[in-house]
Amino acid sequence: MIVFDRATGAPCVLSNWHVLNGNVGKIGDTIVQPGPYDDNNITLNVAGTLLRSHLGAAGDCALSKVQQRGYDRSVFELNVVPARMARVALGDKVVKSGRTTAVTRGVVRRVDVMAKINYGIPAGEQAIGCFEIGPDPQDVPADGEISKGGDSGSAWLIFDKGKATDIFAGLHFAGETNGTSDEHALACYPASIQKKLDFVLEPLTTAPTAVQIESIVPRRGYDAGFLGAAVPEPGLSAAQKRDAVNFGRGQTIPYTHFSVCLSAKRRMARYVAWNIDGSRMVALPRRGFSIDPRIDAKYQFGDALYLENRVDRGHIARRADVCWGPVAEAEQANRDSFYFTNIAPQHERFNQSSRKGLWGELENLVFDQADLKDLKLSVVGGPVFGTEDIEYRDALIPRSFWKMIAYLGKDDRLRCAAFILSQEKLLNDLESLDLDPFRIYQVSLAELARKTELNFDLLSDADIISRPELVTRPVGPESLVDTTKAVTEIRSERDIRL
Incomplete structure (x- = not known):
């Protein structure tokens, strides 16, 4: 998802701490896309630099300033530009487009969750504030999976009247652990990560640069x-x-x-x-x-x-x-x-x-x-x-x-x-x-x-x-x-x- 740095108006990629930063990263690092799991030609894939990141109760989130690239603000395959943010409620229907599972739909089934996840050394176990999404019974994927590894950083949008809206519902960062049959996804609250990363959804066009x-x-x-x-x-x-x-x-x-x-x-x-x-x-x-x-x-x-x-x-x-x-x-x-x-x-x-x-x-x-x-x-x-x-x-x-x-x-x-x-x-x-x-x-x-x-x-x-x-x-x-x-x-x- 493309957002904008509140201070400078610079376009940024919004994703997760564990995607853009991780245990060995630091602010200012070069960010590439496609990443090393998809393309080992990373020297040709420069997309920007790591601007800010956070891992904790507010969420698993990070911003990369877009450099040496153009960008399209619409969410891939959903063809909508997020312009508003939601505070989701139980029963809300949502949709996302992920790198691995593509477009999948879900229903918010738990809110105000503190998910404990082990991020490895040195971050260790972290409690991440989030909400939980289960499969939408009206549109269950053939394999039952609404998210898999590689979908991290996807933007969940509110799904209404048969289509994705421009309302940003949550930042996808995790799913069920291996061996668990309870299929679900976890997403950070937009307002919480916005406070930590200091971004806005719309470019700063009204104020002079x-x-x-x-x-x-x-x-x-x-x-x-x-x-x-x-x-x-x-x-x-x-x-x-x-x-x-x-x-x-x-x-x-x-x-x-x-x-x-x-x-x-x-x-x-x-x-x-x-x-x-x-x-x-x-x-x-x-x-x-x-x-x-x-x-x-x-x-x-x-x-x-x-x-x-x-x-x-x-x-x-x-x-x-x-x-x-x-x-x-x-x-x-x-x-x-x-x-x-x-x-x-x-x-x-x-x-x-x-x-x-x-x-x-x-x-x-x-x-x-x-x-x-x-x-x-x-x-x-x-x-x-x-x-x-x-x-x-x-x-x-x-x-x-x-x-x-x-x-x-x-x-x-x-x-x-x-x-x-x-x-x-x-x-x-x-x-x-x-x-x-x-x-x-x-x-x-x-x-x-x-x-x-x-x-x-x-x-x-x-x-x-x-x-x-x-x-x-x-x-x-x-x-x-x-x-x-x-x-x-x-x-x-x-x-x-x-």
Whole structure:
């Protein structure tokens, strides 16, 4: 079945993990069709490259980007182009066209099944969420088989009024085990595999392509003078400069409304600097994650780091923050925010535990409660690279993240508020606090510099913590925060100094 990558609109083959990836495959591998079981001339059969894959409760599924080929979107022998997705119910009639058994029909007889299948070493036994299909009694094949080995990756479609419809019912991945007389097929739910593989059924014809937008909206990156007062990016040490991935002559990579200082060694951003215009925000749908084609892939962690685990793709510059301006410009910023250069690996509890979403709402809180001259912010943030970060799949998962928010007050004075979200014990009295694994702290710029080894000296006169006279919104009356400390824990918004 032909689908389209949500991020780029590129046409892709939808099939199974065990067909396109398997135990020895990896993202970026060459995909051939016909495959080696059908044609040993595989060097002449290149059809694309493995883009994404997943094996787990959501399904046995994979995408291959179509390259060096044309394609026909209609399902072979069924002559219909899938345009909709179903959530099948008991009794639904379905049809598929498979490589081995050709066109066969079935009836959905079990839903919400967890099928345990042994995929060999190293994947081992996996529980795959799916539904079960039995033969349609009105059209049983001569040998009784509605699926056999080689049919994997077939698209089951809803069968109605004597023909296949354009409704995608499920992705075929398995049948009964050897020696079992109970003939049936197993298929993954479309919505589940779509969430994991991030594809759409229709080509992206309504929105301008990235190339079209780029010709209209140059990527100028972070604007240090955006507020009307200078908010420079942090200074790098000599070692950090050597580690930065250069873009032309610069040590930051420009995007739409933000710039990324990318660490070659850590393969993720050392920091991201972005501008927010709160008066010109545009609401846009999410896009798919992708490698930035302008930057060597060896400096970027792609989907392989995030598959089948509890590691989330965490935006450093929030996509909502950068989606402002004319629609074409906002759309390009939206897409840019999903490049892996702006993504850091975070444990899935990161967002769940960050004080009921306070970490993600810091910018909104500044807009709502600070004494702003204009609805504009400049923000710099990123992971804290530590010696005790968790090693996983060739990556080091940061234990802490930081954010510095700068704004101009109505008195025309620049102010900076810095925060750290961490698992580390930054205070001495943690025993008295709850056991939430992530805690938010408001810190001085000097403390932030100590933690990140970045230089914020040019902003020292704007530091709210070290210069109390800049505070226009003191901590709330019910807060227990000691405002004389350079590091204070933020348990609720009333603890924040702005």
